[in-house]
Amino acid sequence: VAPGLDITDLPPRGFRTLTLQTEHGLGEWRSFGVRLDMDGRERRVLALMDMKKRGELGKDIAEHVAQPAILILPLVALLLWWTIRRGLRPLDQLSSEVAALDGFAGQRLDTQHRFREFTSTVSAINTLVDTLQKQAQREREFASDVAHELRTPLAAMALQARAAQADASPERLARLEREALRAGRILSQLLDLARAQRTGNGGPSNLLETQDVELGELAARLISNHAQLAYETGHELSLQQPEQPVRVSAQPMLLELALRNLIENALRHTPEGTQVSVEIWRSSDGFGVSVSDDGQRAGSGAVTAASEPGLGLGLRLVGRIAEQMGATLERDAGEPPMSTRFNLRWAR
Structure with a gap:
């Protein structure tokens, strides 16, 4: 190969792709050369690699790397799927317990025998359940108060109406009117309260700007x-x-x-x-x-x-x-x- 090299085409030091004629025919070679001065004479050291052989070597390396990976990847994917499913099983169980939880009936999540990672989550859910239970209790008490408030004027209205049927005196009609107005005031307060709660919980707020x-x-x-x-x-x-x-x-x-x-x-x-x-x-x-x-x-x-x-x-x-x-x-x-x-x- 050496007699066919053109020294003037080679860099003093570095890589170059060359086209050379060998006994196997014309082909491309990758070269790395260094110029040396030895006893006043110039010497060249040149390393050559056949590009065809280089491609075959790269293909061989790729095959040796890819074949095990192709065989192992499905096994690794299956192992990862099993590991993730097993790891998420406690979370699925917790989700099922939350879905079956009746917060208004006083139920809470059990804090015992839990994974340490879920402690804060269970505590937050129980706090939310306690808040909902207190709210439900307040609403039940409020409904009881409303029923008590309305029962008295309605019962009085019924009695006064029966009495007025027998004797429609001005006094009995006036009592009937007073009880009707009292019930109307209670209903007006209920409407005011409902409006205040609706606007305070994300409803229309144009009248409630600070x-x-x-x-x-x-x-x-x-x-x-x-x-x-x-x-x-x-x-x-x-x-x-x-x-x-x-x-x-x-x-x-x-x-x-x-x-x-x-x-x-x-x-x-x-x-x-x-x-x-x-x-x-x-x-x-x-x-x-x-x-x-x-x-x-x-x-x-x-x-x-x-x-x-x-x-x-x-x-x-x-x-x-x-x-x-x-x-x-x-x-x-x-x-x-x-x-x-x-x-x-x-x-x-």
């Missing part, structure tokens, strides 16, 4: 609206507010609904001659609005549905609205001569 509301202006407007009712029930309705206006960031519709219910409760569930005072206040730890009366209403300081006959639904509504607005509903004895006070408080 705005700066001046409590004094809102209270004055509601007192003006209830002046006729206060006159008819023989109550003295008043407003107290500081010189500096008190503003709160809240949903105007919900705030008005809550304050209106507190005023109506005081007017409708206290005896004639009672003073009802709406006060706007500000202190070092918060601000808010309170509705007080001196009607000596019985009950403890806790705001519960059963603390006042006929008052539970209104207070339940105000409590839900206060929670949604970021406020708290409190009840205490108030400042003398007042005997009962309800506070809507916002913390600073």
Whole structure:
């Protein structure tokens, strides 16, 4: 091969692809050459590889690598499938238990004999189940309160209607009208509560956008609206507010609904001659609005549905609205001569 090489075509050092004539014919060779100076004479060292042989060698190596892989890959894939299925079996079992779980019946997931990796998941599911159970219990209590609230006026309406059939006197018709209006007020409160819950849970919110509301202006407007009712029930309705206006960031519709219910409760569930005072206040730890009366209403300081006959639904509504607005509903004895006070408080 050496006599057929063109020295001038070779680089001093590096690779080159050459076309050479050998005893086997014309072919391509890959070369790597180095030029050396030895005793003043130039020498060339050249390594050559037949490209055809190189391709055959690469093919042989590929076959030796590919054939075992082709045989082993299905086995590896089967082993991986079995391992993944076995590893996911506890998760499938947990999914089946969650699907069969009746959260409203007090059932919970068993935390014993669990894989350590699922401890946090089981704990989160049980926390969610506990929340749902508490919510369901509150809804059942609320439904019981509603049934109790409606049963009394409906039963009275039935009795008055029977009596009116026998003797339709003006007095009996007036009683029938009062009981019908009472039932209507309860249904109105239910509709207000349903609207507040619907808008608070992702429903229409165009009326519930948070705005700066001046409590004094809102209270004055509601007192003006209830002046006729206060006159008819023989109550003295008043407003107290500081010189500096008190503003709160809240949903105007919900705030008005809550304050209106507190005023109506005081007017409708206290005896004639009672003073009802709406006060706007500000202190070092918060601000808010309170509705007080001196009607000596019985009950403890806790705001519960059963603390006042006929008052539970209104207070339940105000409590839900206060929670949604970021406020708290409190009840205490108030400042003398007042005997009962309800506070809507916002913390600073």
